Amino acid sequence: MRILLGVGGGIAAYKSAELARLLMEQEHTVQAVMTAAAQKFITPLTFAALTGRKTLTDLFAIEAAIEHISVAQEHDLLVVAPATADLIGQLANGLAGDFLTTLYLAFTGPVVLAPAMNVNMWQHPATQANLETLRRRGHRVVDPGSGYLACGMTGPGRLADPETIAAAIAQELRRRTDLEGETVLVTAGPTEEPLDPVRFISNRSSGKMGYALAEAAAARGARVILVSGPVHLAAPRNVELIQVRTALEMRNRVMERLPDAGIVVKAAAVADFHLSKVPDQKVKKTAARVSMELDPTPDILAEIGRKKGDRLLVGFAAETQNLIQEGRRKLESKNCDMLVANLVGGSEVGFESDQNEVVLLLRTGESIPLARAPKREIADRIFDEVLKLRLALHAEHGR
Numbered sequence: 001m002r003i004l005l006g007v008g009g010g011i012a013a014y015k016s017a018e019l020a021r022l023l024m025e026q027e028h029t030v031q032a033v034m035t036a037a038a039q040k041f042i043t044p045l046t047f048a049a050l051t052g053r054k055t056l057t058d059l060f061a062i063e064a065a066i067e068h069i070s071v072a073q074e075h076d077l078l079v080v081a082p083a084t085a086d087l088i089g090q091l092a093n094g095l096a097g098d099f100l101t102t103l104y105l106a107f108t109g110p111v112v113l114a115p116a117m118n119v120n121m122w123q124h125p126a127t128q129a130n131l132e133t134l135r136r137r138g139h140r141v142v143d144p145g146s147g148y149l150a151c152g153m154t155g156p157g158r159l160a161d162p163e164t165i166a167a168a169i170a171q172e173l174r175r176r177t178d179l180e181g182e183t184v185l186v187t188a189g190p191t192e193e194p195l196d197p198v199r200f201i202s203n204r205s206s207g208k209m210g211y212a213l214a215e216a217a218a219a220r221g222a223r224v225i226l227v228s229g230p231v232h233l234a235a236p237r238n239v240e241l242i243q244v245r246t247a248l249e250m251r252n253r254v255m256e257r258l259p260d261a262g263i264v265v266k267a268a269a270v271a272d273f274h275l276s277k278v279p280d281q282k283v284k285k286t287a288a289r290v291s292m293e294l295d296p297t298p299d300i301l302a303e304i305g306r307k308k309g310d311r312l313l314v315g316f317a318a319e320t321q322n323l324i325q326e327g328r329r330k331l332e333s334k335n336c337d338m339l340v341a342n343l344v345g346g347s348e349v350g351f352e353s354d355q356n357e358v359v360l361l362l363r364t365g366e367s368i369p370l371a372r373a374p375k376r377e378i379a380d381r382i383f384d385e386v387l388k389l390r391l392a393l394h395a396e397h398g399r
């Protein structure tokens with residue numbers, strides 16, 4: 001593969017030469033791009049000698065084509081190591097003052113960032129906020145290790161080992177295309193069940209998990225159909241978005257598109273009850289108590305479970321208690337292949353948060369806990385496990 005290696009101006013810049021060597025050994029083509037500060041620590045010559053290519057350093061040294069654009073188009077992955085606090089800030093905010101940062105904006109493939117800095121710089125809210133922005137953009141951050149730092153302090157901030165960075169690169173390269181040829185149907189968001197023409201019942205689902213799943217599947221090469229309840233999120237790129245309001249509409253759209261899909265991920269928080277006969281006019285305020293009889297909505301997950309055939313079905317269970325027990329019950333009763341058990345009710349993970357912490361429950365009895373991470377990262381981990389399941393099922397059926 002063709003890899004762009006961005007080098008920032010940190011003390012760990014010399015370790016980036018080791019990464020270049022390792023990537024060359026793995027038979028990648030490596031093109032180094034250095035910032036001005038990086039060249040204070042190590043010379044472009046080192047990378048040129050290791051990679052067999054002229055190191056790019058100057059945005060304005062154009063000979064023929066506009067190099068930062070052509071270079072962006074010709075490569076499969078961009079890794080920045082070390083990603084300094086300054087570079088992380090520039091990338092998060094879209095500043096494009098030199099070759100590397102301009103190239104970053106022109107590059108559309110996967111991005112891996114390996115930060116390295118002093119522990120206080122790492123823990124600074126500005127750095128963490130910038131990293132959060134980059135993670136939400138779908139970039140892979142290889143967290144620094146902990147230990148003695150060049151500044152004399154001890155703590156997190158040390159550049160991850162070249163082997164760890166290379167392993168993350170390999171995984172991101174696989175993820176670029178590993179859902180090619182698949183059609184993934186994702187449901188997201190809450191539903192709204194009208195009580196009269198102006199009122200409705202709904203829930204606190206923001207749709208962020210489902211949208212992250214749709215984005216991740218599309219980035220990995222799948223054709224994606226996203227059936228979404230009402231949310232305040234931008235439509236993901238390269239995704240067919242079908243907007244619905246009620247549970248019944250969601251059921252109808254999902255069942256219409258089910259024949260197209262090989263993988264179904266049901267992340268929507270569908271209302272369990274609705275008013276089957278909605279009054280034509282607004283219900284007037286009175287001093288007396290009003291009561292309404294609610295009927296159950298169609299159970300979409302159970303219906304897909306009954307008709308699923310060869311499809312892989314991933315359900316979600318949002319629970320406020322007995323998470324694993326409820327998740328296992330739902331996995332079996334709805335005929336899912338995987339159940340994502342999601343504790344909701346707290347403020348840091350779950351419904352409205354950008355982060356999530358879940359347990360993946362499999363039919364084999366296996367449980368895979370996923371530590372707290374941005375929803376986009378959780379989405380990628382879910383698809384990693386879905387693909388493993390698919391491989392295992394194919395092997396089992398001798399296909």
Ligand SMILES: Cc1cc2nc3c(=O)[nH]c(=O)nc-3n(C[C@H](O)[C@H](O)[C@H](O)COP(=O)(O)O)c2cc1C
Pocket residue numbers: 007008009010011012035036037038083084085086087116117118121
């Ligand atoms: C000796 C020395 C070591 C430095 N090490 C780091 C470092 O490890 N990480 C970091 O974020 N900044 C470090 N800095 C600060 C950066 O060099 C500075 O913020 C620079 O503007 C980063 O440029 P860049 O955006 O090209 O990476 C160091 C500075 C000096 C003088």
